[in-house]
Structure formats: C-alpha cells, structure tokens
Amino acid sequence: MKITKRHGQKTGSSWSRGQSLVLRSAKRVVRLAHLLMFALILQQPVYAHRGDANDADPCRIKVSNEWIHFAAYTPTFSENKSYCRSIPKVGMTNLVFDYEGKQLRHVSIEFEVTKEPEGTRIFYRPPSASKTGTVEGAVDFNQFGAGNYLVHVTIDNDNEKVDTHIPFSVGIEGDESFVKVKKFLFTVAVCIVIGYLCFRYARSGKSGQPNSA
Numbered sequence: 001m002k003i004t005k006r007h008g009q010k011t012g013s014s015w016s017r018g019q020s021l022v023l024r025s026a027k028r029v030v031r032l033a034h035l036l037m038f039a040l041i042l043q044q045p046v047y048a049h050r051g052d053a054n055d056a057d058p059c060r061i062k063v064s065n066e067w068i069h070f071a072a073y074t075p076t077f078s079e080n081k082s083y084c085r086s087i088p089k090v091g092m093t094n095l096v097f098d099y100e101g102k103q104l105r106h107v108s109i110e111f112e113v114t115k116e117p118e119g120t121r122i123f124y125r126p127p128s129a130s131k132t133g134t135v136e137g138a139v140d141f142n143q144f145g146a147g148n149y150l151v152h153v154t155i156d157n158d159n160e161k162v163d164t165h166i167p168f169s170v171g172i173e174g175d176e177s178f179v180k181v182k183k184f185l186f187t188v189a190v191c192i193v194i195g196y197l198c199f200r201y202a203r204s205g206k207s208g209q210p211n212s213a
Contacts, residue, residue: 067099084168110126115147122149125137
C-alpha cells in the first residue's frame, strides 16, 4: 500500500510539472504572437503625411459637400495605369481631377500643385468653372525631381476661400501594387512563424508530460 501511495504521489508530481510546463509554453507562445503582431503593425505605412490608412479611397478630395477624384497617369512608363498618393516614376505626368457631383461644375475652383516642403508652385490653374466636371493638366517632374508634393484645391465659399489638399510623392515609394505585395508576403511570413512556434512549444509541452504507463 505504501509503495502504491508513493508511486501515486510521484505520478501526481510529474503530472503537475507537465501541466506547469505546458502552461509556461502557452504563455511564451502568446507573448511571441503579441510581439510578432506588433512588428506587423509597425510595417504598415505611416500616413501622417498621406492621410489615414483606413480611408476607403485615398484618391478622393472632399470639397465643400462634394468629392473630387484625383488621378495621375504616366503614359511613358505605365500606359493607362493610374496613381494618386505614390507615383513611382519621375517624368511627364498627366493630372486629372474628376468632379463626382454636379454642384461643383457651377463653382469657380482653383487648382495648384506645390513641391514640399519648399512650397514651390509647379502647376497652377486659375479659378474657373468646369462644365464637364473634369479638369486636366500636365507636369514634367523631370524638371522638379523626386520628392513630396501637395495638390491644393481652393474654392471660394461665401467670399471665404477654403483650401483642401491631398499629398502625394513622386519617385520615392515605388509602385503602389508592389508595396501591397510586400505587405501580403510579410503577413504570410508572420503567420508561418507563429504556427511553427505554436507547434514547437506544443511538442515540448507534451514531452514534459508523464507516460500513462
């Protein structure tokens, strides 16, 4: 009877140690997952200068109660592909502003593009109305170089000028589609690492448990 009791006590102690090991392993996995998810968050682009990452369409500019869609085309490099917040190549670029509503067609609107942080004007369209709802312009960025730029859309609202703007870059961040691919690959890599660590610690926890025999 005594031998059986000692054996039971020993088995119970081993089982407790196994449970403790599994618990510690689980806690480590959770901590590592938190660290990896934090690293993933840090990989997201900083939008302090380029707007909120949660914007449904970062190419839209709200002017008064209406919206204007901004698009940039570099036909020499990308034919009909459009950009807005990041233009990958420096060269001749066509700028297109489309009014999404009809109210702005009867309002005089001023368009300007400046290079930042100097504020140097590189494109300007005096205040005027657009009956078609589309305003176009062309800028040769070879003359101004890669950098950060700012589109200013100014409307005269009850004799008070309201300036709305949208920032963009030229020749800095590369193709927006390539950036999205890099984000996706990084996310997949993080998931694989988390899965591997979970499997590894699960096995180490099982190895610490006593045999039923």
